[in-house]
Amino acid sequence: MSGNRSRFDKLGVVIAAIAASGVFFAPFATFRANRIVPGEGRTILEALPLWAAATLLLVLALATMVALLRFPLSWRLGASIAALAALMLLIGLAANHLTPPENTYARVAPASGFWLLNFAFALLAADSLTRLRLGPMARIAVLALAALAVTAILYSGSWNGLSILKEYANRADSFWAEAAKHVTLALGSLAAAVVAGIPLGILCHRVPTLRDGVLNVLNIIQTIPSIALFGILIAPLGWIAVHVPGAAEIGIRGIGTAPAFVALFLYSLLPVVANTVVGLAGVPPAANDAARGVGMTARQRLFSIEFPLAFPVILTGIRIVLVQNIGLATIAALIGGGGFGVFVFQGIGQTAMDLVLLGAVPTVALAFAAAVILDAATEMTALNGGQAA
Amino acid sequence: MIEIENITKRYGEVEVVSDVSFVVQPRTITVIVGTSGSGKTTLLRMINRLVEPTSGVIKLDGRDNRAVPAYELRRHIGYAIQGHGLFPHRTVAQNIATVPVLLGWEKDRIDARVNELLSLFQLDPATFGPRYPHELSGGQQQRVGVARALAAEPNVLLMDEPFGALDPVIRAKAQEDLLAIQKRFGTTIILVTHDMEEAIHLGNRIAVMDEGRLIQYATPAEILAKPATPFVETLIGTGDRPFRLLSLNEIREAVEPGTAEGEALPASATQRDALAELLWSGREALPVEADGKPIGRVTVEGLIRRAARPA
Ligand SMILES: Nc1ncnc2c1ncn2[C@@H]1O[C@H](COP(=O)(O)OP(=O)(O)OP(=O)(O)O)[C@@H](O)[C@H]1O
Ligand SMILES: [Mg+2]
Numbered sequence: 001m002s003g004n005r006s007r008f009d010k011l012g013v014v015i016a017a018i019a020a021s022g023v024f025f026a027p028f029a030t031f032r033a034n035r036i037v038p039g040e041g042r043t044i045l046e047a048l049p050l051w052a053a054a055t056l057l058l059v060l061a062l063a064t065m066v067a068l069l070r071f072p073l074s075w076r077l078g079a080s081i082a083a084l085a086a087l088m089l090l091i092g093l094a095a096n097h098l099t100p101p102e103n104t105y106a107r108v109a110p111a112s113g114f115w116l117l118n119f120a121f122a123l124l125a126a127d128s129l130t131r132l133r134l135g136p137m138a139r140i141a142v143l144a145l146a147a148l149a150v151t152a153i154l155y156s157g158s159w160n161g162l163s164i165l166k167e168y169a170n171r172a173d174s175f176w177a178e179a180a181k182h183v184t185l186a187l188g189s190l191a192a193a194v195v196a197g198i199p200l201g202i203l204c205h206r207v208p209t210l211r212d213g214v215l216n217v218l219n220i221i222q223t224i225p226s227i228a229l230f231g232i233l234i235a236p237l238g239w240i241a242v243h244v245p246g247a248a249e250i251g252i253r254g255i256g257t258a259p260a261f262v263a264l265f266l267y268s269l270l271p272v273v274a275n276t277v278v279g280l281a282g283v284p285p286a287a288n289d290a291a292r293g294v295g296m297t298a299r300q301r302l303f304s305i306e307f308p309l310a311f312p313v314i315l316t317g318i319r320i321v322l323v324q325n326i327g328l329a330t331i332a333a334l335i336g337g338g339g340f341g342v343f344v345f346q347g348i349g350q351t352a353m354d355l356v357l358l359g360a361v362p363t364v365a366l367a368f369a370a371a372v373i374l375d376a377a378t379e380m381t382a383l384n385g386g387q388a389a
Numbered sequence: 390m391i392e393i394e395n396i397t398k399r400y401g402e403v404e405v406v407s408d409v410s411f412v413v414q415p416r417t418i419t420v421i422v423g424t425s426g427s428g429k430t431t432l433l434r435m436i437n438r439l440v441e442p443t444s445g446v447i448k449l450d451g452r453d454n455r456a457v458p459a460y461e462l463r464r465h466i467g468y469a470i471q472g473h474g475l476f477p478h479r480t481v482a483q484n485i486a487t488v489p490v491l492l493g494w495e496k497d498r499i500d501a502r503v504n505e506l507l508s509l510f511q512l513d514p515a516t517f518g519p520r521y522p523h524e525l526s527g528g529q530q531q532r533v534g535v536a537r538a539l540a541a542e543p544n545v546l547l548m549d550e551p552f553g554a555l556d557p558v559i560r561a562k563a564q565e566d567l568l569a570i571q572k573r574f575g576t577t578i579i580l581v582t583h584d585m586e587e588a589i590h591l592g593n594r595i596a597v598m599d600e601g602r603l604i605q606y607a608t609p610a611e612i613l614a615k616p617a618t619p620f621v622e623t624l625i626g627t628g629d630r631p632f633r634l635l636s637l638n639e640i641r642e643a644v645e646p647g648t649a650e651g652e653a654l655p656a657s658a659t660q661r662d663a664l665a666e667l668l669w670s671g672r673e674a675l676p677v678e679a680d681g682k683p684i685g686r687v688t689v690e691g692l693i694r695r696a697a698r699p700a
Contacts, residue, residue: 290474292439294487294537295463308478 011127012067015120019064022116023057029094030111035163035352041111047094059086060117067124073131080125087117088153095161107163109354136376143372163354164361171343171358179362181257181338186325186366189261193268193321198314200269201276202302211277218270226263226331233259260337264328268321275317279310312382319374326367330359390415391436391545391577396445398431398601405431407601408445413594415450416575418568420588422624423598429581430471432598433547436579437466449545464491464541471549471581473534475522481507481533482518488541506536509566511559527554532563539570548580552587564591585624589613589633597621610637614699631696635660640677643695644685649674653683664692 027041028048045053059082066079095108129142159165168175204211224232238254240247252258283306291301333341340359347355391413398406406428413419421429434440436447438459447454454462467488475484482503489499507514510532522530531554538546551567552560564587571578582588588595589609597604597612597620605617613634616622625633640663641656653676654663667675667689674688 284477286470286472286474287476289439290468290470290476292460293437293463293468293470293474295460295465295491297460300491305476 007070008068009070011123012069015067015124016064018116018120018123019060022113022120023060026113026116027111028113029091029098030107030109031098032107032109032163034105035107035167035354036350039107039109039111041113042094042098044113047098048090049093049097052090052093052097056086056090059083063121063124073128076124077128077132080121080128083121084118084125085149087114087121088149089158092153092158092161095159095163099161107166107354108161109163109357136379139372140376143369147369164357167343167352167354167358174342175358178338178340178342181332182326182329182340182363183366185257185260185264185329185332185337185339186322189264189268190318190321190325192261192265193272194318196265197269197272198276201273201314202280204273204277205280215270215274215277218273221266222270226267226328227334229263229266230255230259230331230335233262237262255335255337257332257337259335260329260332260339264325264332267328268325271317271320271324272314275314275320276310279313279317280306282313283309312378315374315378315381319371319378322370322374323367326363326370330363390448390450391579392446392448392451393432393436394446394448396432396435396442396447398428398435398440399443405601406435406442409598409601409603410445411596411603411606413577413579415577416571417593418571418578418580418591419594419596420592421579421581421596421598422583422585422588425583427598428601429598430549433549433579433581436545436547437463437468439463439468464488465543465545467538467541467543467546467548467576469535469538469546469548469551471553473522473530475530475534475537477522479521480518481512481520481522481525482514484522484533485537485540487537492541494541502540506539509570510536511562512536528556528559531555535563535567542574544575544577546576546578548578550581550583552582560587567591585626586633589637597624610634610699613637632661632664634699635664635692635696636662638695640687641679643687643691644677645688645691647674647686648683649676649686651675653678654687655679656684660687660692660695663687664689664696667692 023044028044028046029042030039031042032039044056047053048056063079063083066075071079091110091114098108099106129139134142153159154165160169200214204214221229234254237252237258241253242248244252287305287309288301291305296304329337329339330341330344332339333345340363343359344356345359347353347357347359393412394410396406396409397404409432411419421432423429431440435442436449436454438454449466475481476487479487485503485506486499489502494502503518504514507517512529512532517525517529517533522533525533531551535548535551538548552563555563567578568591570576580591589612592609594606594608595612596606597617599618599620605612605621607615607617612621613625613630616625636659638660639657640654640660643660643663644656649672651670651672654666656677656679663675667673667687673690674686676683676686678684
């Protein structure tokens with residue numbers, strides 16, 4: 001290649017390759033006669049009416065072109081959005097097209113080709129958004145718009161033919177109950193970890209001899225596999241349920257929500273404590289010194305100088321914990337703790353992939369949204385802190 | 390009055406301040422000079438107890454500085470930290486308001502004070518008040534640091550190389566401002582600097598430190614005339630000595646009867662400036678005026694006599 005500037009965009013080549021394999025070598029949708037038999041793949045041409053298939057292929061081809069050649073950023077973003085929108089809308093159409101009339105057993109699900117194409121253009125969208133250097137507020141707005149678009153499609157009913165929504169239709173009540181449990185578990189354990197972890201972090205910062213001990217213990221806890229941790233917790237929590245009056249009434253048992261909550265809490269402590277310690281250690285010595293020099297008491301210094309300056313770093317820890325907990329809360333279902341994991345493990349048990357997806361897709365979406373929102377929040381506090389320099 | 394009595398500070402085996410004693414009279418400026426690492430900052434920080442002395446006593450207006458809680462003491466002693474030590478997450482206005490807020494002043498009074506100080510240091514309150522420290526130049530940051538130290542109108546002001554980052558023009562201006570503030574409020578100031586010129590210009594008295602010891606504590610004229618050790622002599626810079634001596638006094642004191650040609654100098658100009666003007670213009674004498682009226686003249690010969698080592 002002559003010079004260091006090729007005619008093709010590097011990421012565009014990757015995106016084109018992924019998209020091409022999604023179109024030519026992988027099925028767009030899977031058709032199954034009922035929910036547990038193995039499925040058969042259907043290509044775009046088979047899965048959609050001719051006009052729709054042609055439209056989709058045209059949009060994908062154009063978007064790939066834009067990705068491949070060096071088009072302006074706004075074009076690339078527009079192309080990725082158009083491709084994603086076409087995929088989203090037409091997968092619903094594929095479901096209706098493939099399902100024989102009056103047949104309630106047949107299942108149509110997105111197949112690997114659909115996911116590959118989504119991945120390819122999501123990559124393009126993410127890359128364009130990153131390169132546009134959107135501010136924190138703008139990123140949250142983009143997230144809200146995406147959420148709104150998905151909600152609108154869900155409400156319009158155009159996805160109702162898809163297997164995952166058929167699974168949902170059968171479990172609408174328990175879905176929202178488990179969703180509530182999932183969020184409560186993830187946020188509740190996070191809140192507990194923040195309430196306990198920040199003071200512990202401050203203590204570790206002030207008492208250096210304590211720091212290594214505490215961080216080592218938390219590190220070891222972090223390495224215990226979750227199943228093992230649940231096992232370890234059964235005995236003590238069971239003992240508490242039997243011997244502490246009132247404990248059983250508020251739901252403390254060897255299995256169920258209590259051990260799941262405690263396990264998530266323990267896993268959350270390390271990032272919160274460690275980031276509090278690191279954040280406080282990163283406070284400029286001159287600011288601390290000046291705070292003493294102007295006559296602040298130790299308390300005033302902590303609350304009006306050290307803590308605000310350490311806050312962006314602490315928030316990064318909270319972000320790690322929240323994303324981690326949203327994922328880990330899935331495991332709670334193993335010991336009867338509820339959450340989206342219920343669908344995942346039921347689905348695995350019944351070899352019903354659609355049911356697994358009913359648990360997995362909302363979990364991933366929640367974790368992704370939490371990451372975007374907290375990243376934006378971290379950036380905003382850092383900006384207000386005037387630490388951009 | 391600040392009485393420093395037999396102050397020693399040891400870090401482990403190393404003595405960084407050794408048995409230093411001197412008295413700072415109220416409403417005066419004392420400048421501490423010395424090489425890097427000679428213990429200037431440590432000595433200064435023992436006055437407001439940011440550093441606890443190993444032995445010795447420091448009294449402020451006769452009271453041991455350990456008589457009140459350290460934070461209480463520090464709220465009444467202005468401290469402009471080496472560097473600037475501004476709080477990066479607070480605006481310039483909030484930084485300056487720190488001590489008045491701690492002291493519980495009313496909001497109107499705080500706002501008025503912040504604006505007054507910003508204007509005093511040539512920083513437009515509307516422009517600079519809402520900025521964050523990282524949005525200022527190094528010199529501006531330093532001025533805000535000094536403004537913060539002055540905010541609660543302290544009787545005692547400790548300044549650690551407050552003008553280090555300023556260019557010569559702003560620096561000269563800041564020095565004049567400091568002198569004006571000191572006259573107006575009668576503040577007792579202890580200032581640390583590396584710059585002998587600054588020490589001679591600002592100090593009523595100069596304390597010379599070397600390796601933790603106080604080598605000489607005297608008026609600028611005395612230091613110039615009788616440096617206590619060869620070290621002090623090097624610090625003064627022997628080449629500049631006569632000119633520094635002349636810079637201490639106004640030409641009012643060197644006026645001789647008679648007249649001279651050319652433009653007159655005001656009686657408040659320093660003798661150094663007058664000599665420089667004479668040498669530069671190649672003249673023998675200059676007219677001097679006070680309040681617009683001629684009062685006599687200064688001559689090259691007369692000034693040169695005054696630049697000689699005092700007996
Ligand atoms: N906390 C400390 N622990 C150990 N040694 C210290 C400490 N603080 C200062 N020192 C040492 O004490 C000596 C005097 O330091 P100090 O800061 O008072 O010097 P200084 O005269 O202000 O120097 P500079 O002009 O460079 O600011 C130095 O050798 C320094 O290394
Ligand atoms: Mg120093």
